[in-house]
Amino acid sequence: xxxxxxxxxxxxxxxxxxxxxxxxxxxxxxxxxxxxxxxxxxxxxxxxxxxxxxxxxxxxxxxxxxxxxxxxxxxxxxxxxxxxxxxxxxxxxxxxxxxxxxxxxxxxxxxxxxxxxxxxxxxxxxxxxxxxxxxxxxxxxxxxxxxxxxxxxxxxxxxxxxxxxxxxxxxxxxxxxxxxxxxxxxxxxxx
Amino acid sequence: xxxxxxxxxxxxxxxxxxxxxxxxxxxxxxxxxxxxxxxxxxxxxxxxxxxxxxxxxxxxxxxxxxxxxxxxxxxxxxxxxxxxxxxxxxxxxxxxxxxxxxxxxxxxxxxxxxxxxxxxxxxxxxxxxxxxxxxxxxxxxxxxxxxxxxxxxxxxxxxxxxxxxxxxxxxxxxxxxxxxxxxxxxxxxxxxxxxxxxxxxxxxxxxxxxxxxxxxxxxxxxxxxxxxxxxxxxxxxxxxxxxxxxxxxxxxxxxxxxxxxxxxxxxxxxxxxxxxxxxxxxxxxxxxxxxxxxxxxxxxxxxxxxxxxxxxxxxxxxxxxxxxxxxxxxxxxxxxxxxxxxxxxxxxxxxxxxxxxxxxxxxxxxxxxxxxxxxxxxx
Amino acid sequence: xxxxxxxxxxxxxxxxxxxxxxxxxxxxxxxxxxxxxxxxxxxxxxxxxxxxxxxxxxxxxxxxxxxxxxxxxxxxxxxxxxxxxxxxxxxxxxxxxxxxxxxxxxxxxxxxxxxxxxxxxxxxxxxxxxxxxxxxxxxxxxxxxxxxxxxxxxxxxxxxxxxxxxxxxxxxxxxxxxxxxxxxxxxxxxxxxxxxxxxxxxxxxxx
Numbered sequence: 001x002x003x004x005x006x007x008x009x010x011x012x013x014x015x016x017x018x019x020x021x022x023x024x025x026x027x028x029x030x031x032x033x034x035x036x037x038x039x040x041x042x043x044x045x046x047x048x049x050x051x052x053x054x055x056x057x058x059x060x061x062x063x064x065x066x067x068x069x070x071x072x073x074x075x076x077x078x079x080x081x082x083x084x085x086x087x088x089x090x091x092x093x094x095x096x097x098x099x100x101x102x103x104x105x106x107x108x109x110x111x112x113x114x115x116x117x118x119x120x121x122x123x124x125x126x127x128x129x130x131x132x133x134x135x136x137x138x139x140x141x142x143x144x145x146x147x148x149x150x151x152x153x154x155x156x157x158x159x160x161x162x163x164x165x166x167x168x169x170x171x172x173x174x175x176x177x178x179x180x181x182x183x184x185x186x187x188x189x190x191x
Numbered sequence: 192x193x194x195x196x197x198x199x200x201x202x203x204x205x206x207x208x209x210x211x212x213x214x215x216x217x218x219x220x221x222x223x224x225x226x227x228x229x230x231x232x233x234x235x236x237x238x239x240x241x242x243x244x245x246x247x248x249x250x251x252x253x254x255x256x257x258x259x260x261x262x263x264x265x266x267x268x269x270x271x272x273x274x275x276x277x278x279x280x281x282x283x284x285x286x287x288x289x290x291x292x293x294x295x296x297x298x299x300x301x302x303x304x305x306x307x308x309x310x311x312x313x314x315x316x317x318x319x320x321x322x323x324x325x326x327x328x329x330x331x332x333x334x335x336x337x338x339x340x341x342x343x344x345x346x347x348x349x350x351x352x353x354x355x356x357x358x359x360x361x362x363x364x365x366x367x368x369x370x371x372x373x374x375x376x377x378x379x380x381x382x383x384x385x386x387x388x389x390x391x392x393x394x395x396x397x398x399x400x401x402x403x404x405x406x407x408x409x410x411x412x413x414x415x416x417x418x419x420x421x422x423x424x425x426x427x428x429x430x431x432x433x434x435x436x437x438x439x440x441x442x443x444x445x446x447x448x449x450x451x452x453x454x455x456x457x458x459x460x461x462x463x464x465x466x467x468x469x470x471x472x473x474x475x476x477x478x479x480x481x482x483x484x485x486x487x488x489x490x491x492x493x494x495x496x497x498x499x500x501x502x503x504x505x506x507x508x509x510x511x512x513x514x515x516x517x518x519x520x521x522x523x524x525x526x527x528x529x530x531x532x533x534x535x536x537x538x539x540x541x542x543x544x545x546x547x548x549x550x551x552x553x554x555x556x557x558x559x560x561x562x563x564x565x566x567x568x569x570x
Numbered sequence: 571x572x573x574x575x576x577x578x579x580x581x582x583x584x585x586x587x588x589x590x591x592x593x594x595x596x597x598x599x600x601x602x603x604x605x606x607x608x609x610x611x612x613x614x615x616x617x618x619x620x621x622x623x624x625x626x627x628x629x630x631x632x633x634x635x636x637x638x639x640x641x642x643x644x645x646x647x648x649x650x651x652x653x654x655x656x657x658x659x660x661x662x663x664x665x666x667x668x669x670x671x672x673x674x675x676x677x678x679x680x681x682x683x684x685x686x687x688x689x690x691x692x693x694x695x696x697x698x699x700x701x702x703x704x705x706x707x708x709x710x711x712x713x714x715x716x717x718x719x720x721x722x723x724x725x726x727x728x729x730x731x732x733x734x735x736x737x738x739x740x741x742x743x744x745x746x747x748x749x750x751x752x753x754x755x756x757x758x759x760x761x762x763x764x765x766x767x768x769x770x771x772x773x774x775x776x777x
Contacts, residue, residue, distance in 0.1 A: 027501030027520070029289025034502075058414050059430075062504060062532040064517045077517065079504050079532075083414050083430045089504060114417025117540050140243040140569060150251055165648040165669045167639075260643035263676035328585060335600055342612070349616035349690065355676045363681075364614075391584045394577035494641065494682055 003054070005033045008090065011055075015048045016041050024093065034077065034091035039105045042094050043132075046111040049080060049090065056084040060108065063118035065126040069152040072098055074126050076105055078115070096128055098151075107133035125150035208236055211551075215244050219322045219555050222565030226542075226554070233550040238543040242536075245569040253529035258284060258496050259359070261529065266353040268531060269567040271311050274303040274344075275509040277357035282438060283505030283516035284359050288498045290491060295484035296361035297440045301477045302374060303356065304507070305470045306344075309381065310337040311510035312421075312463040312470075313388075315562040319460055320392065322559035323401050329391060336384045339377050346370055359496065361487030371478065378474045381467075389464055402457035406545040406557035409454065416541045420512025420534050422561055425462045426454030432508035443480075444473045456553075459560040466510075497524050504532075511535055511562055531570055535563035613723055616677055616690035618670050621712045622719050630713055631687030634663040638679035638688055646672035647679065666712060670696060671705040686730050692722055 003011070009021050012035070019041035024034040037045050049057045057080040064077045073095045081088030096103045107130035109115045119130045120139040127148035130136055138145060147154060214225035223244035229237040249268065253261040265280045266273035278300055285292060292300075314337055317330030341351040347370055348356040348363065356363055366374075392398050408418070413426040423430060431448040433441040449465035451458035500522040506515035512534025519528035538561050546554040592599035602609050623630040634651040652664035679688050691714075698704035720727040 025501075026503055027287055027289070027499050029287060029499075029503075032503050060417050061419075061506070061513065062515050062517055062530070064528070064530040064532075066502075066519055066528045077502075079515075079517070083428060086430070086435050091504070112417065113412070113415040114537055114540060117536060138243075140246045142243065149248070165646050165667055165672065167645040167648075256643055257641075260641070260678065263643055263674055263678070332588070335597075338600065345615050346612040347614070349614045349677060350675060353675065355678075387584055387587075391581045395581050396575065396577045399577070494637075 005035065008055075009035060011052070012045055012048060015052070016044045019045055026091075032089060032091055034093045036093045036095065039094055039096065042092070043106050043108065043111065046078075046092070046108050049092075050111055055090070056082045057088065057090055058112075059083045059088075060112035060114050061089070063108075063115050063122060065122035065128055065150070067098070067126060067150065067152045069098075074098055074103060074128055076119075076122055076128060078108065100127055103127055104129040104131055106131050107136075109133050124148070127151065206231070212241075213551075213554075214241075220558065221318065221563055222568075224558075224563070224565055224568070226558070228546075228551065228554065230551065233552075235546045235549055235551065235554050238546050238554065240539050240542055242539075242565070242568050245565045247570065249570040250529050250531065253526055255525065257524050258498065258526065259493065261526070262357070263353065263355045265531075266355055267566055268533065268570060269509065269511060269514070269535070269564050270352060271314065271564060272307040272510055273352055273354045274300075274307040274356060275507060275514060277354065278304055278439075279505065279507045279509065279514045280516050281357045281359055282507055283503060283518050284498065286505045287501065287503040287518055287520060288359070290360045290488055292360055292439075293485045293488060294440070294482050295365070296486050296488075298477050298481040299362050299366055299486065300357065301439055301441065301444075302366075302474060302481070303344075303347075303354075303362075305474045305477070306340050306374070306377070308470045308510045309467055309474075310340040311562075312467050313337055315510075316388075316392075316460055316463055319456075319556065319559040319562070320398070322556050323398065329388065332384070332388060332391070336381065339380075343370070343373050343377060346373060358487060358491070358493075360491035361485070363487075365486035366481075371481070374474075375478050378471060378478065381471055385464070385467055385471075393461065393464070398460075399457065401553075401556065402460060402560075403455055404453075405456045405549060405553045406560065407453060407455045408541060408545055412541055412544060413454070417537050418512070418541060420509070420538070421462045421466060422459060422512065422538050424449065425451035425458040427451065432506060432513055436506070438505075438507060441473075444476045446470075446472045456556055456560040459562075463562075495524060497522065502528075506532070509534060511564065511567070512538060514567075531567075533567040533570065535561070535565075536568045539563060539568065611692055611694075613725060615692045616675055617694045618673055618675060618691055618696070618707070619668060619679055619688050619712070620691045620714045621666065621709070622687055622689055622716055623713055624716050627710075627713045627715075630662065631685050632663050632666065633661040633685055633687075634659075634666075635684070637682050637684065641678050641682045643676060643678060644672050644674055646670070646674075663709060666709040668707045668712065669705065670707055671701075686734060689719055689723070689726075689730075 005023055009023055012019065013021060020038040022036040024036050026032045026034065049055050059081045060078055061081050062079040066075045066077060068075060076094045076096070078092040080090045080092065094105045096105050105128060107115070107119055109119060109130070110132060116134065117139060119133055120136060122128050123130060123136055124138040124140050125148060137143075141149065209230045211228050211230055212225055213228060214220045215223040220226070225241040225244070227239045227241060228235050249264055252264065262277060262280060265276040268276045284290070313333035314330070317333035320329040321327055344354055345351045347366060348354040408422065408426045410427040413423045413428050418426070418428075419430070427450055429448060429450045432438070434448055446469045449462050449469065451462050498520040500520055502517065502519040504515055504517045506513050513532070514534055515532035517528070517530040517532065518526055521527040542558065542561065545557050549557070588598055621630050621632050634649050636649050639647040639649050646669045648665065648667040649663050650665035652660040652662045654660050675690070677690055680690055716727070
């Protein structure tokens, strides 16, 4: 069985002494608290978690980037499971500042090969650079795409041409004079 | 380039590697998928998958819509198995919000998921054989059976593939007796089809020659590469979420988890056949034991549904692998972050490793044996 | 008995059985000669929404409450409430557009409608020549009678009719009970004094 997050935190602290660790709780129902690690030591922590005989977390299931606009940071979340011991999940989080020049974290692809494509996706959509990734380039957006679309402050280009049932921002823009609206909607606008 | 004087003098012919783009419009790439291969004659020297042609921005759309409104969009992720996608999302939300699902709804979910698995594996094998060159014969035999399952889905939910059937806390429509009888009939007739299907292919010399010892995935690479589903089990990794997590009521059913010895294309084909037989066992038990009761938890609201703040990860064993949803809630009616962990996307991480040293035709069937669907890869 | 090529011969036997069987059994030959013959879709089959009216198209069940517009995931519905000459809302839609090139047939609009007024049709032959205006269903295209609904979905329509009838009866019973209480109150209190409806002193009393 995977130990409780507090014991795991202590074990990691014993193995990697300089690591800065923090436990982040989640909803009481989900009960998946996370271990926040600082960027400098996350590779060492990951190797410990993978190789330690009581954890053996050899399966990195999911890598996600989350943009916390209010806190000014982008978080990369790793969900780890163990195929050998059939337990999990252990959630690792790494934070990076949102500023594009400083948005870098070490890559965990050398530890778990499965992170390769998912870290590329986090780079593509959030702009987080992963140091040590073998092949960091865009994966979902086309080459030459500028900007990082999943960030919370991304403004999509106003390149729609036909919006028959406009709502919300599109309706505002259509009323302001961009784009075609069908006759019935135009009746409403004129009123 | 063959330069004749040098060839005559030294006996050496100069050659060059050729970079070919297979796809995105290709009958055998299972969707809009491109592979940039570097070929030395016919042998693959390097292979890079290029994806993103079907990227529909599902994750960003979900941040702008209420929790329930993403449910029809999850149908369109792995468009072959809409029931499984719905279940993965519903499971993640129920985990995060702490909703308890009534027992009858759990049994209905298992029935739908296993029927989905049957039709997915049947068509996956059919498509694999079509990539091998059997022009549609096994594919259409599989599709004949699949039609019965799709007709059942249409009777229950209204739509053959985009079912939008599960809700948080249960299922949308309860199954009545005629529908259960239809399901029982499908399960009763399926083994006969499976026996005939196997007879056509399992000992067929052409299949054996083309598929054995092609595209071997070693067990350590499968675990390190986060490969899941039949691809991993064919390589010897005994990891099935139905047995490990025991989500839903899977703990009550007796079924086996087939594990393959070698991990080549033939093992990946045969493991799907064996998994279909195990799915039939689960279906027989579920259809026999389904209890009476409500089909949906009554306290879940349809409009204005909110989840307390926090994050959580829920996963199910889809027919293609581990399908997971990572959801972050800020306490409001819309998700703050909604991420899909697609099995096909991660399974193609090792495509290059499996294809190196094989011929182009083998690369095509290795891709077919992973069984990807682009709706899931690109979201 | 195993001989070289047995797998191939077995496979050929399977295809031969399917080929010959397709002349005799319909479960081997499942082709339907569309459009001369059509497969009967199940009752629950859904394609695009339509609006139900009971007596005449001028009185649809829809009250233009806009709940379906808000709950539609791809936002394909566009509703404008009808107003009378004075500008007061008439509880009926003036404009009700559904763009069926956007509609994803998810049926959420049907689930959230409080008045049982939008239901799913099962007509799937929706090809049109134009790409923009022709895939836009407006209010006249969407209004279909309850008879049509009963014809395409008998079980569902019967359940909806029963529910609406029960609701109407409950409402009528409540109204009758309230009227009875008011009548009883009027009979019990003395009829001479009119109720003080305004600050003016009642007639007849000393100012």
